[in-house]
Amino acid sequence: MDFTxxxxxxxxxFSLGSMYALIAIGYTMVYGVLRLINxxxxxxxxxxxxxxxxxxxILGLPFPAAVLLAVVGSAALGMLTDKIAYRPxxxxxxxxxxxxxxxxSFFLENAFNVFxxxxxxxxxxxxxxxxxxxxxxxxxxxxxxxxxxxxxxxxAIILWILFKTKYGMAIRALAFDVNTVNLMGIDANRxxxxxxxIGSALAAVGGIFWAVNYPSVEPMMGVLxxxxxxxxxxxxxxxSVAGAVIGGFIIGFTEVVVVAFLPEYGGYKDAFAFVLxxxxxxxxxxxxxxxxxxxxxx
Amino acid sequence: MILQxxxxxKKFGGVTAINDTSFxxxxxxxxxxxxxxGAGKTTMFNIITGNYEATEGEILFRKxxxxxxxxxxxxxxxxxxxxxxxxxxxxxxxxDNVLIGFDFQAKYTYLETIFRLPRFxxxxxRVKKRAMEILDYFGIKEFAHYKATDLSYGQQRxxxxxxxxxxxxxxLLLDEPAxxxxxxxxxxxxELIHNAREDFDLTVLLIEHDMKFVNQLCDKVLVLDYGKTxxxxxxxxxxxxxxxxxxxxxxxxxx
Numbered sequence: 001m002d003f004t005x006x007x008x009x010x011x012x013x014f015s016l017g018s019m020y021a022l023i024a025i026g027y028t029m030v031y032g033v034l035r036l037i038n039x040x041x042x043x044x045x046x047x048x049x050x051x052x053x054x055x056x057x058i059l060g061l062p063f064p065a066a067v068l069l070a071v072v073g074s075a076a077l078g079m080l081t082d083k084i085a086y087r088p089x090x091x092x093x094x095x096x097x098x099x100x101x102x103x104x105s106f107f108l109e110n111a112f113n114v115f116x117x118x119x120x121x122x123x124x125x126x127x128x129x130x131x132x133x134x135x136x137x138x139x140x141x142x143x144x145x146x147x148x149x150x151x152x153x154x155x156a157i158i159l160w161i162l163f164k165t166k167y168g169m170a171i172r173a174l175a176f177d178v179n180t181v182n183l184m185g186i187d188a189n190r191x192x193x194x195x196x197x198i199g200s201a202l203a204a205v206g207g208i209f210w211a212v213n214y215p216s217v218e219p220m221m222g223v224l225x226x227x228x229x230x231x232x233x234x235x236x237x238x239x240s241v242a243g244a245v246i247g248g249f250i251i252g253f254t255e256v257v258v259v260a261f262l263p264e265y266g267g268y269k270d271a272f273a274f275v276l277x278x279x280x281x282x283x284x285x286x287x288x289x290x291x292x293x294x295x296x297x298x
Numbered sequence: 299m300i301l302q303x304x305x306x307x308k309k310f311g312g313v314t315a316i317n318d319t320s321f322x323x324x325x326x327x328x329x330x331x332x333x334x335x336g337a338g339k340t341t342m343f344n345i346i347t348g349n350y351e352a353t354e355g356e357i358l359f360r361k362x363x364x365x366x367x368x369x370x371x372x373x374x375x376x377x378x379x380x381x382x383x384x385x386x387x388x389x390x391x392x393x394d395n396v397l398i399g400f401d402f403q404a405k406y407t408y409l410e411t412i413f414r415l416p417r418f419x420x421x422x423x424r425v426k427k428r429a430m431e432i433l434d435y436f437g438i439k440e441f442a443h444y445k446a447t448d449l450s451y452g453q454q455r456x457x458x459x460x461x462x463x464x465x466x467x468x469x470l471l472l473d474e475p476a477x478x479x480x481x482x483x484x485x486x487x488x489e490l491i492h493n494a495r496e497d498f499d500l501t502v503l504l505i506e507h508d509m510k511f512v513n514q515l516c517d518k519v520l521v522l523d524y525g526k527t528x529x530x531x532x533x534x535x536x537x538x539x540x541x542x543x544x545x546x547x548x549x550x551x552x553x
Contacts, residue, residue: 182370183369184464
């Protein structure tokens with residue numbers, strides 16, 4: 001195998017893995033505080049990508065401003081779903097929450113289908129992101145370089161929030177016991193809402209990166225990407241932010257490697273994330289960095 | 299008076315867990331809530347802390363009503379509690395367990411946290427020092443960086459009380475603090491609670507089955523049976539009271 005080709009694929013894998021990681025963090029954080037697989041998370045990402053699209057093509061905003069709009073809008077939507085859909089079900093069985101999440105997912109997909117149509121829309125990628133750089137035989141676009149860098153910066157911020165601020169401490173404590181968190185004088189509902197906000201903001205960034213790399217947006221784009229990011233969260237160990245990032249990279253690299261080195265199986269690339277998911281569930285259900293949650297919370 | 303329960307009733311469907319109970323706790327008192335299993339003691343705690351809402355009656359804390367308030371608001375008003383079955387944040391460190399109680403009382407804003415302003419640094423240092431002092435008070439300072447669940451049962455109990463004190467309460471609710479402890483540990487705990495009342499300026503309301511512990515520690519007790527008050531007064535008198543003895547040992551005593 002040619003070393004340059006290998007390195008080229010590593011660059012691509014790093015970029016793809018970063019996008020999965022950004023989305024997987026939202027799944028894992030919400031699971032940590034609510035024991036909920038938020039199936040609407042992929043669709044929040046889709047909404048983020050659409051907001052970015054609207055920002056640039058309809059409002060004529062510069063790209064960074066459109067990203068900001070997407071991040072703020074998605075965070076608000078994430079917090080809103082928590083407030084109106086999940087919060088009333090805090091003491092309901094977990095299965096009710098799960099069904100509600102699927103309902104929100106269907107609602108968002110179909111609402112966007114009705115209002116904006118199912119035809120993919122070309123995403124207006126800013127020119128400077130399409131510049132191709134070459135370095136020692138490797139070529140990559142500015143966009144594919146930006147994705148991992150931004151991801152690592154955001155990851156550092158998230159870990160700092162989780163481990164160095166009082167809000168992070170409350171988020172970590174929520175993974176163990178919601179009632180006891182309340183008894184520390186902390187409004188657990190507010191912390192849960194912050195978690196939805198952070199997760200949704202990251203998903204919006206992931207969604208915009210996606211839209212830039214495969215330059216289009218459409219209402220169903222969150223389904224497959226969301227499921228793969230969910231697989232990444234489980235592979236890495238659901239509940240663990242670092243695990244979600246590791247899982248995201250594993251799935252990103254696997255996909256790239258399959259397409260690059262086993263082109264005859266390239267058509268199955270989407271299946272590999274789920275094969276990994278099944279293997280992890282069979283042999284190490286807690287994932288790579290999985291936390292052993294108190295069984296009584298289930 | 300610091301806490302006043304006025305004609306409190308709590309019904310779960312058709313079951314009356316607490317039936318028209320009233321009592322008053324004076325500031326800096328150590329007040330015992332005793333009674334056989336299922337008498338409604340823990341339910342009473344859950345009503346005071348806002349985990350349950352009273353079906354009828356009023357709860358007054360420093361003459362302010364607690365009815366309808368959320369648990370986190372009640373904590374901020376100055377009531378903290380511990381649990382019968384220890385509920386620490388299991389894989390967090392002992393220090394973090396105590397810090398979390400402090401943190402949300404600390405006076406820095408969200409923006410300051412983000413930008414790490416000098417005030418935040420000062421506050422953080424002060425809070426950490428305070429947390430270590432409390433751990434030291436309970437003789438568990440050397441375990442500060444241990445995982446909470448790596449400590450012995452008796453030590454975990456102390457961490458739980460330390461964590462409750464971190465929220466800076468005026469009133470501390472202890473649900474069976476001596477449960478699962480040996481006589482030596484129980485004696486030590488009684489002394490600790492007795493001293494903490496002075497050192498932290500506390501009023502203590504506690505549930506306990508160990509009558510020796512109650513006798514040694516409490517200024518006053520309330521005996522509940524099937525949600526009804528059957529005795530209120532000095533602990534020494536409680537064990538002589540016919541109705542109390544009957545509730546614990548059965549009615550045949552009367553014959």
